[in-house]
Amino acid sequence: MARNETRRRELADAGLRVLARDGARGLTHRAVDGEAGTPVGTASNYFRSRDALVRGLVERIYERLTPDPEVHAELAARTPSRALFADYVRDIVTRLTAERDTTIALFELRLEAARRPEVAEVMTAFQRESFAGDVAFYLAAGLPGGAFEVALFHYAIDGLLLDRLTTSIDPDTSTDAVVDALVEGLLPGGSTA
Amino acid sequence: MARNETRRRELADAGLRVLARDGARGLTHRAVDGEAGTPVGTASNYFRSRDALVRGLVERIYERLTPDPEVHAELAARTPSRALFADYVRDIVTRLTAERDTTIALFELRLEAARRPEVAEVMTAFQRESFAGDVAFYLAAGLPGGAFEVALFHYAIDGLLLDRLTTSIDPDTSTDAVVDALVEGLLPGGSTA
DNA sequence: CGATAATCACTACACCCGTTGTGATTGGAG
DNA sequence: CTCCAATCACAACGGGTGTAGTGATTATCG
Numbered sequence: 001m002a003r004n005e006t007r008r009r010e011l012a013d014a015g016l017r018v019l020a021r022d023g024a025r026g027l028t029h030r031a032v033d034g035e036a037g038t039p040v041g042t043a044s045n046y047f048r049s050r051d052a053l054v055r056g057l058v059e060r061i062y063e064r065l066t067p068d069p070e071v072h073a074e075l076a077a078r079t080p081s082r083a084l085f086a087d088y089v090r091d092i093v094t095r096l097t098a099e100r101d102t103t104i105a106l107f108e109l110r111l112e113a114a115r116r117p118e119v120a121e122v123m124t125a126f127q128r129e130s131f132a133g134d135v136a137f138y139l140a141a142g143l144p145g146g147a148f149e150v151a152l153f154h155y156a157i158d159g160l161l162l163d164r165l166t167t168s169i170d171p172d173t174s175t176d177a178v179v180d181a182l183v184e185g186l187l188p189g190g191s192t193a
Numbered sequence: 194m195a196r197n198e199t200r201r202r203e204l205a206d207a208g209l210r211v212l213a214r215d216g217a218r219g220l221t222h223r224a225v226d227g228e229a230g231t232p233v234g235t236a237s238n239y240f241r242s243r244d245a246l247v248r249g250l251v252e253r254i255y256e257r258l259t260p261d262p263e264v265h266a267e268l269a270a271r272t273p274s275r276a277l278f279a280d281y282v283r284d285i286v287t288r289l290t291a292e293r294d295t296t297i298a299l300f301e302l303r304l305e306a307a308r309r310p311e312v313a314e315v316m317t318a319f320q321r322e323s324f325a326g327d328v329a330f331y332l333a334a335g336l337p338g339g340a341f342e343v344a345l346f347h348y349a350i351d352g353l354l355l356d357r358l359t360t361s362i363d364p365d366t367s368t369d370a371v372v373d374a375l376v377e378g379l380l381p382g383g384s385t386a
Numbered sequence: 387c388g389a390t391a392a393t394c395a396c397t398a399c400a401c402c403c404g405t406t407g408t409g410a411t412t413g414g415a416g
Numbered sequence: 417c418t419c420c421a422a423t424c425a426c427a428a429c430g431g432g433t434g435t436a437g438t439g440a441t442t443a444t445c446g
Contacts, residue, residue: 128362154352181345
């Protein structure tokens with residue numbers, strides 16, 4: 001009997017929903033079964049321990065958040081420019097805001113990584129890869145600077161997402177306007193209004 | 194017998210340490226007692242339920258993170274300028290980085306606020322107040338713009354702190370350099386290198 | 387100084403969780 | 417078709433957790 005990867009994914013997705021909705025405290029084997037609609041014990045069969053469950057969730061996030069190659073290709077085909085990069089950033093923000101559960105779960109796992117080295121390991125790999133991709137795109141767009149500038153964007157966007165997904169200090173401001181302002185300010189060579 | 198506020202604070206501080214070290218999952222009455230060195234049952238006496246405990250932690254954070262009036266006054270006495278604001282931001286980042294436990298606990302509570310309205314209430318009050326203070330300082334420094342620009346800083350700095358306190362994408366870059374670049378870019382009227 | 391009320395240490399209970407084990411079921415290889 | 421190995425559903429247990437309750441202690445006030 002083949003390893004049932006589909007069901008494993010479903011369970012992991014259910015786990016991410018639970019993690020987003022109920023927090024680390026609510027993430028239990030039984031809760032995952034409840035969310036996935038599987039009989040009690042199923043999650044426990046697929047992820048033999050709670051650590052294994054968390055690791056499974058990180059790997060699933062890794063799978064879900066790697067950028068869509070189509071969108072990526074489409075963007076890469078366009079003429080490199082400042083506006084192109086703005087679109088790139090906006091796409092990321094839109095996607096992560098839409099996938100609220102995944103993004104909140106991601107924040108939970110980042111905090112978990114601060115405590116558990118094994119989680120940190122998978123997490124670091126994911127972040128580094130994602131970061132490297134962003135830098136590559138940035139350079140391909142012919143923009144000045146490099147890793148340092150992209151890191152600035154990462155910080156700002158993480159903070160923006162956290163604000164948007166939790167208690168916001170400025171809920172009335174359009175998210176796009178914020179992204180535009182960030183691109184304007186953090187990209188070298190911007191207007192200085 | 195008077196309400197023992199000192200002990201209540203000690204318990205809350207212990208709770209914040211536990212929350213930072215073990216996460217929401219590890220935050221239990223008994224763990225708080227263990228951390229505080231008080232007999233089992235003490236935390237449960239002071240915070241009658243787990244919800245009450247969490248609320249107590251938020252209130253304690255509120256207490257601990259309100260800016261030091263001395264430092265604030267000292268800064269306010271200086272000539273308003275771009276460099277002054279940079280120092281202001283740097284002070285905040287330094288303080289929050291040093292108080293690692295508190296800051297991580299704060300992130301935990303922000304995620305918790307996304308789930309529990311009662312936590313969100315206290316959290317919103319705290320953030321709004323802190324934000325208003327920053328805006329006031331920003332305006333007093335005679336800098337162009339206002340709430341919108343300060344919000345940008347908030348996002349960027351939250352993201353920076355999260356990066357610094359968990360798995361960093363760019364651990365070798367100096368935090369001060371990042372802050373400088375943010376001030377340079379996000380403050381209207383900066384150089385455009 | 388005595389009354390009073392809250393703190394404090396400690397106990398007890400019901401509940402839930404992680405983990406492990408055990409047959410029944412299932413689908414593919416020989 | 418037959419056998420085999422992995423999946424699956426389910427049960428059980430040891431441990432930890434939230435919560436409430438109970439006297440003893442102690443500080444404060446009339």
